[in-house]
Amino acid sequence: MTSELAKDITVQVEKSRKIYLVSACLVGLACRYNGKHKEDKVVRSILQEAKLIPVCPEQVGGLPTPRSPAEIVNGSGEDVLKNQARVVNVKGEDVTEFFIKGAFQVLEMARMTGCEGAILKEKSPSCGVRKIYDGSFNGVLRKGKGVTAALLSKERIEVVSENDIRKTYIRD
Numbered sequence: 110m111t112s113e114l115a116k117d118i119t120v121q122v123e124k125s126r127k128i129y130l131v132s133a134c135l136v137g138l139a140c141r142y143n144g145k146h147k148e149d150k151v152v153r154s155i156l157q158e159a160k161l162i163p164v165c166p167e168q169v170g171g172l173p174t175p176r177s178p179a180e181i182v183n184g185s186g187e188d189v190l191k192n193q194a195r196v197v198n199v200k201g202e203d204v205t206e207f208f209i210k211g212a213f214q215v216l217e218m219a220r221m222t223g224c225e226g227a228i229l230k231e232k233s234p235s236c237g238v239r240k241i242y243d244g245s246f247n248g249v250l251r252k253g254k255g256v257t258a259a260l261l262s263k264e265r266i267e268v269v270s271e272n273d274i275r276k277t278y279i280r281d
């Protein structure tokens with residue numbers, strides 16, 4: 110006998126809406142380095158119209174929550190992927206391998222789900238789309254992507270930030 114759940118899932122899959130990955134902290138999941146979330150009301154409201162699949166690259170890369178904040182030193186996410194920059198936490202520990210593993214896990218999810226793109230949290234060393242912190246831990250920003258955003262872009266999966274979404278909503 111087919112279960113009701115299996116039938117429901119089949120129906121949902123059949124009337125599938127477009128799928129996007131989203132930084133889990135933007136939809137209210139408490140996965141940030143400080144154990145908190147960064148819910149964005151506009152991004153969260155999109156859940157009504159599109160399928161958003163929440164993912165936190167730092168968690169799937171193997172880092173705990175809470176964790177020490179980290180920044181990319183001497184470069185951007187693109188440079189980390191080329192082995193030309195490192196991700197270091199505030200204690201001075203090199204956490205690059207966790208960030209790279211997380212980025213590849215998210216890439217795998219993107220491919221598995223056939224997503225149309227990703228909405229990622231600006232300024233994060235993993236998720237930042239246009240801006241990241243400069244590695245000084247002084248709150249200074251520089252241009253560049255986080256490691257996951259850089260990998261998805263390199264693999265032709267489009268990424269936008271919560272700021273891009275807000276601007277578009279305001280314009281519309």
Ligand code: SF4
Nearest residue numbers: 132133134165230233
């Ligand atoms: S890695 Fe991305 S999803 Fe996870 S807490 Fe940081 S910004 Fe949010």
